[in-house]
Amino acid sequence: MSADSAVTVxxxxxxxxALAGTFVAAGVRTTVWNRTPGRDGELVERGALRAASAAEAVAASDLTVVCVVDYDAADAVLRRADVAAALKGRTVANLSADTPARARDAAAWAADHGVRYLDGAIMTPTTTIGTPDGVFLHSGPRDLYDAHLPVLSALGGTHTHLGEDHGRAxxxxxxxxxxxxxxxxxxxxxxxxxxxxxxTPEELAPFAKGIGAILPGAIESMAAGVAAGDFSGADNPITSSASSMRHIVATSEEHGIDAGVMRAAAGQAQRVIGLGYGTDGFTRIAELVAGRLAPAGATAGAGAVQG
Structure with a gap:
């Protein structure tokens, strides 16, 4: 990293x-702050700079990376008058998790207060930070993303800009x-x-991993089918899926095990069948839950079912 590279976490x-430690290890001047005192000791020993307040922390760097539990927690810090004033003209990269609507609201607040704003998401666990396995998603102004990518790239892994809409990540x-x-x-x-x-769990695990190995191909096939509007069930009609799910529910409830999640999935499959799509595949559920599935043979939009 260049000698003047700096970030606040x-x-x-x-x-x-994990983020702050990785920035420090990469040679980025890293200022840290947390609402609950006492979590920065090891980071400071490794070279991070301790800030006495959130306002002092954000004033120390042009880029502030936020990583808290949700946007309620982020707003409680960023929207304080002293912090907002210190952030004016600087950039926030919010890597906290929340909804797309909250991300867009945060971006609107930032624009109203002269704060440059990027939203983001971390799709991999703490152990991947600083390694090639980390996955970071970003959305917001492309020029702002490009300007701060050299520092963000210190976190390792892959960084993908998903578009200008702040809610995309x-x-x-x-x-x-x-x-x-x-x-x-x-x-x-x-x-x-x-x-x-x-x-036993140990006996099941090897076979469960085999089921998991089927999923990548299934996801690609489902995504292609939904995108193309092709819901063919030639290989596995939803009637077969519904039958399998009924067996799971029955076995579970024989043992007093809550089968609520599977009952919900089976109910969706049965609704698809009831609307006349029993020869289609399981992907028809995507249309059902979106409220776009009319009874087979009905005119477009007539009798749409709400998911």
């Missing part, structure tokens, strides 16, 4: 500490975590069902 939870974040947490909920439920049937 607000928020020293596990991810914030959060939209990707929400959609991708939708996949992740739904899958994790399925894993937790599967372990409970297997154990109830006398199958």
């Amino acid at each position: 607000l928020g020293l939870g596990p991810m914030g500490r 959060a939209a990707y974040d929400v959609a991708l975590l939708d996949i992740f947490w739904t899958a994790m909920a399925g894993c937790a439920h599967a372990l409970a069902v297997a154990r109830a049937e006398g199958v």
Whole structure:
């Protein structure tokens, strides 16, 4: 990094500490601040600069990286009068997680207060920060992203600019975590069902990994189908999916295991079938939950179902 490279990091939870530590290791002059005192000790020992207040912290660098639990926490710091005044003419790169609407609201607030603003999302865990495996998504003005990319790149991994709309990074974040947490909920439920049937977690794990290996191809196929409006179920009609899900629900409930998530998924599949799309594939659910699925044979828009 150049000798005058500098960054401020607000928020020293596990991810914030990983970001700040990586900046320090890369030779970036790094100022740190956290609402709860005492989390900066190791970072300061390694060369980070401790700020006495958030306003002092943001005044120390042209770029402030924010990484807190959500935008309520971010707003509680950034929208204080003294901090907003110190930020005027400087750049905030907000890597906290929240909704696309909150990201756009934050950008509007920043513009009203003379603050330059980038939104972003970190799609990988703390252990990837500073390694080639980190994945960072950014949205906002392209020239602002380009100007600060040399410092942000010190975090390692890949950095992708998704467009000028400040909500784009959060939209990707929400959609991708939708996949992740739904899958994790399925894993937790599967372990409970297997154990109830006398199958240990260690016995199930190798086969569960095999199921996981199917998903990349399935995701590509589903994405291509939805994009093209092709919901063919020639290889696996949704009636077959619904039958499989009923077996999971039945086995779960025989053991007193909550099957609410699978019941919801099975209910969506059954609604698709009831609307006359039983020969289509599971991807028809994307149309159902978006409220775009009319009964088969109806005129476009007639009888649309709300997801």
